[in-house]
Amino acid sequence: MKIIIVENELYLAQSIASKLGQYNFETEIFSSVKDAMDSNGDIYLLSTTIPGQNSDKLIEKFKNKIIILIVNYINNDTVVKPLEMGAKDYIVKPFIVEELVRKIEHYYEYKKLRRENRFYKDLLDSMFNEVEAKADINDINLPIAIYTNHQRVADKIAIDIAQKYKTTPIFIDLQSDNWKNKLTELENNKIAYISRADKLKKDDREKLFELLDGKKFIISSLDNSVEMPYEKIILNSNNKLYDQNNILTINEYVQYIIKKFQYQYPDTELSKKLGISRKSLWEKRRKFELFKKK
Numbered sequence: 001m002k003i004i005i006v007e008n009e010l011y012l013a014q015s016i017a018s019k020l021g022q023y024n025f026e027t028e029i030f031s032s033v034k035d036a037m038d039s040n041g042d043i044y045l046l047s048t049t050i051p052g053q054n055s056d057k058l059i060e061k062f063k064n065k066i067i068i069l070i071v072n073y074i075n076n077d078t079v080v081k082p083l084e085m086g087a088k089d090y091i092v093k094p095f096i097v098e099e100l101v102r103k104i105e106h107y108y109e110y111k112k113l114r115r116e117n118r119f120y121k122d123l124l125d126s127m128f129n130e131v132e133a134k135a136d137i138n139d140i141n142l143p144i145a146i147y148t149n150h151q152r153v154a155d156k157i158a159i160d161i162a163q164k165y166k167t168t169p170i171f172i173d174l175q176s177d178n179w180k181n182k183l184t185e186l187e188n189n190k191i192a193y194i195s196r197a198d199k200l201k202k203d204d205r206e207k208l209f210e211l212l213d214g215k216k217f218i219i220s221s222l223d224n225s226v227e228m229p230y231e232k233i234i235l236n237s238n239n240k241l242y243d244q245n246n247i248l249t250i251n252e253y254v255q256y257i258i259k260k261f262q263y264q265y266p267d268t269e270l271s272k273k274l275g276i277s278r279k280s281l282w283e284k285r286r287k288f289e290l291f292k293k294k
Helices: 010-021 056-061 076-085 097-128 151-164 179-185 202-211 250-261 267-274 278-288
Strands: 002-006 026-030 043-047 066-071 089-092 144-147 170-173 191-195 216-221 231-234
Touching (some): 010 097, 043 056, 066 076, 089 097, 097 151, 151 191, 179 191, 250 267, 250 278, 267 278
Parallel strands (some): 002 043, 043 066, 066 089, 170 191
């Protein structure tokens, strides 16, 4: 992590850099906003009270970074306006370095978590893009049991239900060894998504129902014969690709490959990978109604 210090009081800047170095932070000092414009850091400690300096351009350029203001006093120009432009926080002189370090670590960790959340959200969106799962979420109340022939269908609906309640559910996999501890610790005001009730033996399912009493949750099962004392919805996918117990026919496989890769490969290469002629590929497009959109 590299910290850029923009401060014209050289002694103060060097003192901050020295103390941050004790926490293993890399630092670089600039005495003017103009010189700092070409810098490259993860976090900016920016003095907004440098005489004759306007920090607006620097904040605008690095607003996607973490900017913490260093100020002598609080007013519209030193704090309010910079925060509106994208700075994250401020600290008033004089301050102890430990307080500054807490702010740095807090915002750095927060930014890291946001990146991770974005990655996993994009990953889930990509994974669920081809999942055929539709349910009227508005009519669903908790607790609810989802019966399906493919786990990803249940996963998608569980996430949709959680979004309805504007919360992030606590995931509990009933194939894990610590599922009982997780359910015991689950607070009544939290929502849990519980996966694979069909994997439990009858005695364990009875214990599961006991632990779930009074809690809000979504629970899934890949076996319709598993009885659960909750309102239920059945969401089976007609796509055999989702059912690992079925073997696809050649036509079903070709249909899937065309649908998935027709925009990734030109027809010549796609037909070659499938081991068929371009004419045969065109005939299958017509049969499956999978024409490319222009």
